[in-house]
Amino acid sequence: MMEQLSDRIRKLEIANEIRNRIAEQSRLQDVPYALEALEFYSSDSVMDLGDLGAYQDIELKRQYYRELHKTVTFQLHYKFGRIHNVDPEKSTADGTYVFLELPITRGKATFYIIRGEMQLKQEDGLWKLGQWDQRLASAPYDEGWANTEPIAAPTSMQQ
Known part of the structure:
Protein backbone atom coordinates (compact mmCIF):
# COMPACT_ATOMS: atom_id res chain seq x y z
CA MET A 1 0.00 0.00 0.00
CA MET A 2 2.73 2.48 0.95
CA GLU A 3 4.73 1.55 -2.15
CA GLN A 4 1.70 2.23 -4.37
CA LEU A 5 1.11 5.54 -2.64
CA SER A 6 4.77 6.49 -3.03
CA ASP A 7 4.66 5.57 -6.74
CA ARG A 8 1.50 7.63 -7.25
CA ILE A 9 3.01 10.65 -5.49
CA ARG A 10 6.18 10.37 -7.61
CA LYS A 11 4.10 10.33 -10.82
CA LEU A 12 2.14 13.38 -9.67
CA GLU A 13 5.38 15.20 -8.85
CA ILE A 14 6.75 14.39 -12.32
CA ALA A 15 3.53 15.57 -14.00
CA ASN A 16 3.72 18.84 -12.05
CA GLU A 17 7.39 19.29 -12.98
CA ILE A 18 6.49 18.77 -16.65
CA ARG A 19 3.60 21.26 -16.44
CA ASN A 20 6.00 23.84 -15.01
CA ARG A 21 8.47 23.20 -17.84
CA ILE A 22 5.67 23.59 -20.42
CA ALA A 23 4.60 26.86 -18.81
CA GLU A 24 8.19 28.13 -19.01
CA GLN A 25 8.42 27.02 -22.64
CA SER A 26 5.21 28.93 -23.40
CA ARG A 27 6.71 32.08 -21.92
CA LEU A 28 9.89 31.66 -23.95
CA GLN A 29 7.99 30.97 -27.18
CA ASP A 30 6.37 34.37 -26.95
CA VAL A 31 8.27 36.50 -29.45
CA PRO A 32 11.04 37.69 -29.30
CA TYR A 33 12.37 34.89 -27.10
CA ALA A 34 11.42 31.91 -29.30
CA LEU A 35 14.99 30.76 -29.93
CA GLU A 36 15.44 30.21 -26.20
CA ALA A 37 12.54 27.74 -26.31
CA LEU A 38 14.76 25.32 -28.28
CA GLU A 39 16.29 24.17 -24.98
CA PHE A 40 13.00 22.37 -24.29
CA TYR A 41 13.52 19.95 -27.19
CA SER A 42 15.50 16.76 -26.68
CA SER A 43 18.52 16.18 -28.87
CA ASP A 44 16.59 13.72 -31.09
CA SER A 45 13.19 15.41 -30.96
CA VAL A 46 10.78 15.73 -33.86
CA MET A 47 8.57 18.82 -34.14
CA ASP A 48 5.70 17.90 -36.49
CA LEU A 49 3.59 20.95 -37.33
CA GLY A 50 1.29 19.27 -39.83
CA ASP A 51 0.92 21.42 -42.97
CA LEU A 52 3.73 23.67 -41.73
CA GLY A 53 6.29 20.86 -41.90
CA ALA A 54 8.20 18.51 -39.63
CA TYR A 55 11.56 19.41 -38.16
CA GLN A 56 13.98 16.99 -36.53
CA ASP A 57 17.37 18.63 -36.79
CA ILE A 58 17.97 21.34 -34.18
CA GLU A 59 19.32 23.69 -36.85
CA LEU A 60 16.09 23.30 -38.86
CA LYS A 61 14.08 24.15 -35.74
CA ARG A 62 16.28 27.20 -35.18
CA GLN A 63 15.70 28.26 -38.80
CA TYR A 64 11.93 27.76 -38.39
CA TYR A 65 11.88 30.05 -35.35
CA ARG A 66 14.04 32.66 -37.11
CA GLU A 67 11.67 32.69 -40.11
CA LEU A 68 8.71 32.91 -37.75
CA HIS A 69 10.07 36.21 -36.41
CA LYS A 70 9.82 37.75 -39.86
CA THR A 71 6.02 37.45 -39.90
CA VAL A 72 5.07 37.19 -36.21
CA THR A 73 5.98 40.28 -34.22
CA PHE A 74 4.17 39.37 -31.02
CA GLN A 75 2.81 36.13 -29.68
CA LEU A 76 1.09 35.00 -26.51
CA HIS A 77 0.72 31.29 -25.69
CA TYR A 78 -1.73 29.69 -23.31
CA LYS A 79 -1.61 25.92 -22.92
CA PHE A 80 -3.87 23.61 -21.02
CA GLY A 81 -4.15 19.86 -21.00
CA ARG A 82 -2.92 16.84 -19.16
CA ILE A 83 0.18 14.77 -18.59
CA HIS A 84 -0.39 11.01 -18.66
CA ASN A 85 1.46 7.71 -19.02
CA VAL A 86 4.17 8.89 -16.64
CA ASP A 87 6.84 6.19 -16.33
CA PRO A 88 9.49 7.13 -13.74
CA GLU A 89 11.56 4.03 -14.57
CA LYS A 90 11.87 4.91 -18.28
CA SER A 91 11.83 8.68 -17.61
CA THR A 92 9.04 9.16 -20.15
CA ALA A 93 5.58 10.71 -20.19
CA ASP A 94 2.92 11.76 -22.68
CA GLY A 95 0.92 14.95 -22.86
CA THR A 96 -2.20 16.09 -24.64
CA TYR A 97 -2.60 19.84 -24.85
CA VAL A 98 -4.73 22.52 -26.42
CA PHE A 99 -2.90 25.76 -27.14
CA PHE A 111 -6.09 33.67 -33.28
CA TYR A 112 -4.88 30.07 -33.40
CA ILE A 113 -6.16 26.97 -31.69
CA ILE A 114 -3.69 24.11 -31.72
CA ARG A 115 -4.18 20.55 -30.54
CA GLY A 116 -0.90 18.99 -29.58
CA GLU A 117 0.29 15.52 -28.65
CA MET A 118 3.68 15.27 -27.04
CA GLN A 119 6.02 12.58 -25.89
CA LEU A 120 8.38 13.76 -23.22
CA LYS A 121 11.56 12.32 -21.84
CA GLN A 122 14.16 13.24 -19.32
CA GLU A 123 17.48 14.37 -20.76
CA ASP A 124 20.32 15.88 -18.77
CA GLY A 125 18.05 15.84 -15.71
CA LEU A 126 15.35 17.97 -17.39
CA TRP A 127 12.04 17.04 -18.99
CA LYS A 128 12.14 17.78 -22.71
CA LEU A 129 9.95 17.30 -25.77
CA GLY A 130 10.86 14.17 -27.69
CA GLN A 131 8.01 14.01 -30.18
CA TRP A 132 5.76 16.99 -30.77
CA ASP A 133 2.75 16.67 -33.08
CA GLN A 134 0.35 19.55 -33.46
CA ARG A 135 -2.48 20.57 -35.73
CA LEU A 136 -3.43 24.20 -36.23
CA ALA A 137 -6.73 25.95 -36.80
CA SER A 138 -6.79 29.72 -37.22
CA ALA A 139 -9.34 32.48 -37.33
CA PRO A 140 -10.80 32.56 -40.87
CA TYR A 141 -10.41 36.31 -41.31
CA ASP A 142 -7.76 37.71 -43.63
CA GLU A 143 -7.92 40.97 -41.71
CA GLY A 144 -7.44 39.38 -38.29
CA TRP A 145 -9.88 39.78 -35.46
CA ALA A 146 -8.59 43.13 -34.21
CA ASN A 147 -7.38 46.13 -36.17
CA THR A 148 -5.72 47.97 -33.31
CA GLU A 149 -2.15 47.68 -32.10
CA PRO A 150 -1.71 46.08 -28.69
CA ILE A 151 -0.99 48.43 -25.83
CA ALA A 152 2.35 48.14 -24.07
CA ALA A 153 2.49 46.59 -20.63
CA PRO A 154 3.00 49.07 -17.80
CA THR A 155 6.68 49.59 -17.07
CA SER A 156 6.27 47.86 -13.70
CA MET A 157 5.27 44.64 -15.52
CA GLN A 158 8.15 44.62 -18.00
CA GLN A 159 11.26 42.61 -17.28
Missing part, protein backbone atom coordinates in the same frame (compact mmCIF):
# COMPACT_ATOMS: atom_id res chain seq x y z
CA LEU A 100 -4.42 29.14 -27.63
CA GLU A 101 -2.04 31.43 -29.46
CA LEU A 102 -2.64 35.10 -29.99
CA PRO A 103 -0.01 36.35 -32.45
CA ILE A 104 0.36 39.55 -34.37
CA THR A 105 1.04 38.18 -37.87
CA ARG A 106 1.96 40.55 -40.68
CA GLY A 107 0.63 43.42 -38.58
CA LYS A 108 -2.78 41.84 -37.90
CA ALA A 109 -4.06 40.23 -34.71
CA THR A 110 -4.90 36.59 -35.34
